Amino acid sequence: MVDAITGYIVGKIGNYLIEEASMLMGIKDELEELKTELMCIQGYLKDVEDLEIEDEASKVWKKLVLDIAYDVEDVLDRSNVKAIERSQRQGLVRLTNKIGRQMDAYRIIDDVRILKRRIIDVTRKRETYGIGNFNEPRGGNTTKLKVRQLRRARSVDQEERVVGLADDAKILLAKLLNDDGDNMRYMISIFGMGGLGKTALARKLYNSSAVKRRFEYRAWTYVSQEYKTRDMLMRVIISLGAAPAEEIEKIRMYGEEELEVYLYGLLEGKKYLVVIDDIWEREAWESLKRALPENHKGSRVIITTRIRAVAEGVDGRVYAHKLRFLTFKESWNLFQRKAFRDIEQVDQELQKTGELMIRKCSGLPLAIVVLAGLFWRKRPGELTDMCASLWRRLKEDSIHVYTVFDLSFVELPHELKLCFLYLTVFPEDYEIDVEKLIRLLVAEGFIQEEGEMMIEDMARYCIEELIDRSLVEAVRLERGTVMSCRIHDLLRDVAIKKSKRAQLCKHSQ
Structure with missing residues (x-):
């Protein structure tokens, strides 16, 4: 989760560099270096998340990184507020703007230098205490690859x-x-x-x-x-x-x-x-x-x-x-409809793995569809790694919703993590208007433009991707477009814990 927050701050620095280029003077290089350091830390954090390193030292170190990321955001926000105040000044007061901008720039330089020293210190702590030493091969993680097909025909099955x-x-x-x-x-x-x-x-x-x-x-x-x-x-x-x-x-x-x-x-x-x-x-x-x-x-x-x-x-x-639990036959039917909807002929080994996992879901539909969301769009090699990860997490001979959700969450790109956690600000069982949600996600700065895609389209893509992964439920559709959605209260409970740990947002009850 910390990698998602760090990525969000990195994007914010990039936007700030573009918007305030005319007044940055000596601060531009400092901010670029800070952005590079945070990008490196973000990449490292993703590797740590992928290998599920959750010892106490790693948790403390992640908390230090999170504090720095939020302090960077505070510095940028204070600078933006002062810039807005200067733009609203009238008459003679506006003549002092140039001096004010220079003084603000010097203050930001001091703040950024302090933040850079903190990042160097937190990196040194990681090396000193051996935090996140990798004992497994660090191959490329292709499961993070996103398929950008926003305008593809979508058929969300509400039932x-x-x-x-x-x-x-x-x-x-x-x-x-x-x-x-x-x-x-x-x-x-x-x-x-x-x-x-x-x-x-x-x-x-x-x-x-x-x-x-x-x-x-x-x-x-x-x-x-x-x-x-x-x-x-x-x-x-x-x-x-x-x-x-x-x-x-x-x-x-x-x-x-x-x-x-x-x-x-x-x-x-x-x-x-x-x-x-x-x-x-x-x-x-x-x-x-x-x-x-x-x-x-x-x-x-x-x-x-x-x-x-x-x-x-x-x-x-x-x-x-x-209501009863599903039989194995019913569970497998439900799983196939979600996990293999784009596959004409399912590989025998893949089917065997799916059947083994389904038996451990004990006929609980929510666990089955979230698990199916993990299978969707994966190649056999990727599924082997995912299954190994899931088996390591099992504390008993069954798969709980929380176990599958944790694995699903780790696999999300950072902007999807932010979007999903943001849903927890809505009350339990609340039917969320998608157009309203899009405006809120954009206003919060969680969505970044990509290529020629409009930022609102990116926000809608993120929401529909969460629906495709069975982490969010489509409630109301009109002509194939999702108009409202909701998050299951079991998934919301787990997400709230993650959101609080990341100090992301306050929650409704």
């Missing part, structure tokens, strides 16, 4: 984790559409451990053409461990799409009780379906149900939860459906 759950979907669809003369509101709860595909199954039902025909009013909201009833009510109202835009802006000012009354009025006398995703406690449902009319129109509510007691006790009229 890939529903493989093997056809019977579950059939049973639940029948429950949703059942019209036995009893038209009271009825609840369906889908429960099971994290990563089994509860949300994916609920979304498949929600988007079913039969469900769309039966329920004119449909809404989706998420709950998670930390929730606010007012926010949930607002999400349901917006998701229904029944309120005009100008009215939405007005009701954003409503309190919780006013929103309850408004939502009740929207749904009264209507046949509706509301999905409440990722409930952790019964109180979350209790806080919502007052706003959902218990009418005689055959309305339905679906909840997803990891907790059996919540699934079975959330309401008197409830069908609780426990």
Whole structure:
């Protein structure tokens, strides 16, 4: 991760050299040397990451490098702020700008020289204490090679984790559409451990053409461990799409009780379906149900939860459906769809390796698709190295989501690491608008232009690449373009730990 931060700072120095070339005077050479030193350290850090060197001395050394990188960023940011202040001055004060620029340049030179001495010192520490001595061959790492095909036709399969759950979907669809003369509101709860595909199954039902025909009013909201009833009510109202835009802006000012009354009025006398995703406690449902009319129109509510007691006790009229783990055949089918989608004929040795790994995933869909993301676009030789790395990480005879995620994360180019960790600033289970995310990534400076590609296109490429690697889920598509996405809460939890360790950003709950 430190190599990603260092690469980001190196890019920032390069931009600064271009933008401030006219005032740099004696500082240009100093900054170029600093940039070169950081580039060398970044390359070394990538090798350390690839060999998974995680002894205590290496951790301390990486922390020293990280501190220097952030201090470099602070120096550049202070200089930019002063340049903006000078450009806004008027009248006689502007005559002092030349002197001010020279003084600022001298201060930056002093700061940069101090930073260079710190880099020399941290390099000496590495050599003195033998940090990251390589005991393995250091061949070229071709797995870092990126395929820049931004404008290629993309077919994101939103239902890939529903493989093997056809019977579950059939049973639940029948429950949703059942019209036995009893038209009271009825609840369906889908429960099971994290990563089994509860949300994916609920979304498949929600988007079913039969469900769309039966329920004119449909809404989706998420709950998670930390929730606010007012926010949930607002999400349901917006998701229904029944309120005009100008009215939405007005009701954003409503309190919780006013929103309850408004939502009740929207749904009264209507046949509706509301999905409440990722409930952790019964109180979350209790806080919502007052706003959902218990009418005689055959309305339905679906909840997803990891907790059996919540699934079975959330309401008197409830069908609780426990999700199972996938069989080996189902697991292999899911894996092939992702890992070998571009391969017409799979090599026998490759298939054997894949089958061995799939058995260790114990039928957990999330672990399978993340593992498949690692296989995708790899040649047999690269897969051999990757498998050896994965076996070294196993503490028992099974592959956990966290193990596969760690390996997936190490393999990401530095800009993808930054983009992925940035997603953790959004709340758990939050549906992220891709256009908004692109603007945020560009504003943060995480994306660098490459060739003739626009910076916004680069940002979109990074997001879609994370989707291709199964680290991010595409939620809503329009004409093949991803409009919104989300990060699974299990992957988000691991990413938050990495982000905090890198002091990258503050996180929402």
